[in-house]
Amino acid sequence: MRCKAEGGCPHVATSMIQTLEWTDRGVRFIDQTKLPTEETYVNCTTYQEVADVIRNMVVRGAPAIGVSAAMGIALGVKNSKAESVGQLKTEFDEICDVISKTRPTAVNLFWAIRRMQQKFESLRVRTVAQIKQALVEEAQRIHAEDIAINQEMGRNGAALMPASGGVLTHCNAGALATAGYGTALGVIRAAVEQGKKIHVYADETRPFLQGSRLTAWELVKDGIPTTVISDNMSGAMMRQGKIGAVIVGADRIAANGDVANKIGTYTVAVLAKEHNIPFYVAAPISTVDLETPDGSKIPIEQRNPAEVTHFAGKAVTPVGVQIENPAFDVTPAKLVTAIVTERGIARAPYEESLATLVRGVEQFVNP
Amino acid sequence: MRCKAEGGCPHVATSMIQTLEWTDRGVRFIDQTKLPTEETYVNCTTYQEVADVIRNMVVRGAPAIGVSAAMGIALGVKNSKAESVGQLKTEFDEICDVISKTRPTAVNLFWAIRRMQQKFESLRVRTVAQIKQALVEEAQRIHAEDIAINQEMGRNGAALMPASGGVLTHCNAGALATAGYGTALGVIRAAVEQGKKIHVYADETRPFLQGSRLTAWELVKDGIPTTVISDNMSGAMMRQGKIGAVIVGADRIAANGDVANKIGTYTVAVLAKEHNIPFYVAAPISTVDLETPDGSKIPIEQRNPAEVTHFAGKAVTPVGVQIENPAFDVTPAKLVTAIVTERGIARAPYEESLATLVRGVEQFVNP
Numbered sequence: 115m116r117c118k119a120e121g122g123c124p125h126v127a128t129s130m131i132q133t134l135e136w137t138d139r140g141v142r143f144i145d146q147t148k149l150p151t152e153e154t155y156v157n158c159t160t161y162q163e164v165a166d167v168i169r170n171m172v173v174r175g176a177p178a179i180g181v182s183a184a185m186g187i188a189l190g191v192k193n194s195k196a197e198s199v200g201q202l203k204t205e206f207d208e209i210c211d212v213i214s215k216t217r218p219t220a221v222n223l224f225w226a227i228r229r230m231q232q233k234f235e236s237l238r239v240r241t242v243a244q245i246k247q248a249l250v251e252e253a254q255r256i257h258a259e260d261i262a263i264n265q266e267m268g269r270n271g272a273a274l275m276p277a278s279g280g281v282l283t284h285c286n287a288g289a290l291a292t293a294g295y296g297t298a299l300g301v302i303r304a305a306v307e308q309g310k311k312i313h314v315y316a317d318e319t320r321p322f323l324q325g326s327r328l329t330a331w332e333l334v335k336d337g338i339p340t341t342v343i344s345d346n347m348s349g350a351m352m353r354q355g356k357i358g359a360v361i362v363g364a365d366r367i368a369a370n371g372d373v374a375n376k377i378g379t380y381t382v383a384v385l386a387k388e389h390n391i392p393f394y395v396a397a398p399i400s401t402v403d404l405e406t407p408d409g410s411k412i413p414i415e416q417r418n419p420a421e422v423t424h425f426a427g428k429a430v431t432p433v434g435v436q437i438e439n440p441a442f443d444v445t446p447a448k449l450v451t452a453i454v455t456e457r458g459i460a461r462a463p464y465e466e467s468l469a470t471l472v473r474g475v476e477q478f479v480n481p
Numbered sequence: 482m483r484c485k486a487e488g489g490c491p492h493v494a495t496s497m498i499q500t501l502e503w504t505d506r507g508v509r510f511i512d513q514t515k516l517p518t519e520e521t522y523v524n525c526t527t528y529q530e531v532a533d534v535i536r537n538m539v540v541r542g543a544p545a546i547g548v549s550a551a552m553g554i555a556l557g558v559k560n561s562k563a564e565s566v567g568q569l570k571t572e573f574d575e576i577c578d579v580i581s582k583t584r585p586t587a588v589n590l591f592w593a594i595r596r597m598q599q600k601f602e603s604l605r606v607r608t609v610a611q612i613k614q615a616l617v618e619e620a621q622r623i624h625a626e627d628i629a630i631n632q633e634m635g636r637n638g639a640a641l642m643p644a645s646g647g648v649l650t651h652c653n654a655g656a657l658a659t660a661g662y663g664t665a666l667g668v669i670r671a672a673v674e675q676g677k678k679i680h681v682y683a684d685e686t687r688p689f690l691q692g693s694r695l696t697a698w699e700l701v702k703d704g705i706p707t708t709v710i711s712d713n714m715s716g717a718m719m720r721q722g723k724i725g726a727v728i729v730g731a732d733r734i735a736a737n738g739d740v741a742n743k744i745g746t747y748t749v750a751v752l753a754k755e756h757n758i759p760f761y762v763a764a765p766i767s768t769v770d771l772e773t774p775d776g777s778k779i780p781i782e783q784r785n786p787a788e789v790t791h792f793a794g795k796a797v798t799p800v801g802v803q804i805e806n807p808a809f810d811v812t813p814a815k816l817v818t819a820i821v822t823e824r825g826i827a828r829a830p831y832e833e834s835l836a837t838l839v840r841g842v843e844q845f846v847n848p
Contacts, residue, residue, distance in 0.1 A: 150796070150797075150798065150799035151795070151796050284713075316802075317713070318687065318789065318797070318798075319713070320685065320687060320711035320712065320713060321711050323797050326789070326790075326797050326798045326802075327797055327798070327799075330798050330799050330802040331799040333802075334799045334800070334801040334802055339803070340802050340803065341802070341803040341804065341805055342789060342790075342798050342802050342803070342804055342805075343789075343804075343805050344687035344688050344712065344744065344745070344789060344806075345687065345711065345712045345713040345745075346651075346684070346686070346687060346712040346713075346744055346745025346748055347744055347745070347805060347807065347810075348748065349745070349747045349748030349751055349810065350744060350747055350748075350807060350810035351805065353747060353810070353811075377711065377713055377714055377717060378711070378712075378713025378714070378716070380716045380717055380720060381713055381715065381716030381717075381748065381752060384716055384751060384752055384755045385748060385751055387755075388751045388754075388755075422685065422693070422709060422710075422711060423693075423709075425792050425793060426792060426793050426795045428518070428793045429517070429518050430517075430685070430690050430693050430694055431517065431685075431693045431694070431697050431709050432517035432694075432697050432698040432701045433701070434701040435683075435693075435697040435700075435701050435707050435708070435709050436706070436707065436708040436709070437708065437709055437710075438708055438709075438710050438714060438718070439711075440714065440717060443714075443716065443717035443720070444717075444720075
């Protein structure tokens with residue numbers, strides 16, 4: 115991951131993992147359902163295919179979902195046969211509607227759609243060709259910005275990481291969950307780049323195994339020492355003194371600082387509190403949703419029970435049993451030590467600190 | 482599970498699940514690695530095969546491991562070609578040694594070996610044939626006693642269960658973990674038999690999936706409503722108010738009330754405390770180890786990393802990642818609301834209450 119050049123080369127070699135990419139032939143995604151055993155790519159040539167790819171978790175992670183949504187919209191618009199701006203707008207609205215219904219929790223999806231809508235509105239007086247070009251460029255800009263945002267977040271958060279020792283993360287908030295570099299794993303990468311000796315403990319993160327399949331894959335590629343544990347081992351690892359900090363991503367952060375993130379995050383936060391271990395969240399400002407007052411208002415997606423009942427096609431539960439499969443849970447703000455964003459670090463009271471950051475004023479809070 | 486006869490038939494139809502059984506052709510085990518998709522049986526004709534069956538978790542669960550150890554010893558003795566009592570004793574010691582090295586944490590294994598040793602000692606003046614017969618009978622007695630103990634434990638613990646609502650359990654402390662009926666699931670069964678409307682939430686229990694594969698299979702057979710969740714969902718279920726009590730089994734209980742049980746139990750106990758939910762442990766007196774002063778002295782088995790890295794032969798982690806796979810963790814006594822045994826219910830201070838129960842004095846503590 116780190117550039118080999120001397121003297122602090124500004125390249126962070128995120129090119130090693132291309133989560134998704136705009137190409138002349140469509141939008142190309144690394145297939146996250148096949149990792150870590152197969153590194154294969156899916157090329158989408160229609161916006162409906164991009165919607166499927168988001169829905170089926172070929173791509174996942176709130177920031178990556180946002181970038182995917184923008185690229186899906188750009189692809190749909192580019193493919194349009196519309197001959198008038200009015201006709202293009204009708205198709206654009208339909209495309210946005212389809213993309214908006216793929217997954218409910220990650221607010222970055224809706225943020226990206228809104229940003230593409232705003233771009234379209236700002237361009238209404240132009241030609242169909244000009245609008246197409248502008249929307250494709252906007253999607254690519256969102257992609258590039260996301261990488262830069264993650265790097266900034268990494269710089270902001272690195273000081274929070276311990277100089278050495280274990281850092282626990284849950285799910286995958288890495289390069290694969292973003293356009294590159296990662297949110298929580300971006301902070302860890304930045305800390306390692308600063309010379310901190312971090313050993314990552316990655317919860318495997320049932321049922322989709324983002325931790326064992328994706329986080330471990332990314333970190334092994336980067337040479338960052340990583341231990342995979344079952345989700346139910348994090349308490350024991352903390353009690354044994356192996357964990358000095360926890361850092362996770364987020365799918366939506368409410369105005370009061372409540373954090374929706376991958377199911378199991380709440381359990382980790384309760385365990386961190388019990389062991390007096392700091393619990394950090396790293397997320398771009400686009401994940402903060404000031405229109406959602408608190409976590410109880412965040413829609414939580416229920417996914418297919420088959421994710422729990424079957425594994426690689428093999429049944430692991432008997433017929434007749436019931437299943438719960440919420441994809442996310444909500445960690446109340448009181449359990450969150452700090453929220454790392456590209457604009458600075460927010461601490462309680464989050465109503466104030468988050469609102470200040472969203473309004474664009476950098477908050478320099480000493481870590 | 483419940484006998485269909487009118488008027489409170491004393492049969493608890495544990496015959497529906499035969500975890501293990503002494504037969505003329507050897508010791509027969511239901512293969513717990515194959516459930517719930519295949520109900521197959523393994524027949525062991527040598528004590529070494531019984532040792533393998535314990536080691537490979539074809540049979541698991543502290544009480545079932547104890548009964549298996551006794552039967553393995555009886556089988557080895559029965560098969561002996563020894564012509565003198567002295568020769569038989571040498572072989573017996575070798576058999577006990579092999580069996581004792583199968584798994585380190587469940588103290589019931591060592592309890593059963595000691596009981597068979599005591600039986601042998603008490604019989605020294607008899608013939609080889611008489612000793613063989615007595616040891617086979619002793620193993621069968623341990624088997625029968627275990628079922629009776631579980632039923633008594635169920636009666637003692639049922640009053641602790643809520644009249645209705647969700648009860649969370651972790652791993653499998655059921656009929657499959659014992660000679661029949663179960664410890665934690667025995668308490669749930671007894672409560673249901675008393676008319677309580679319990680809905681069981683079963684943690685799937687990675688990496689071996691005893692919850693989804695075994696607990697769910699048992700309870701569905703019995704018609705007890707059961708929802709399987711990933712281990713990382715228990716916190717969210719508690720926060721949503723779905724869990725009224727937690728009950729688990731134990732592999733070893735130290736003199737001070739610290740409880741070694743399946744990895745993840747500690748996490749559940751911390752979550753229960755955070756939500757003011759009672760956390761109960763159900764275990765026979767043979768699981769209480771007064772010679773171990775506290776949990777820090779309990780040996781914790783590390784199992785094969787492949788349990789975490791692979792699933793049904795498929796890799797779920799990248800090459801180069803490290804793995805932790807402790808089979809058990811220790812829940813400190815302060816998180817344990819009560820310990821249900823066949824002799825009564827122990828509450829803090831456990832040093833006193835457990836010692837009293839072990840000495841054989843029934844403790845009638847109001848639930």
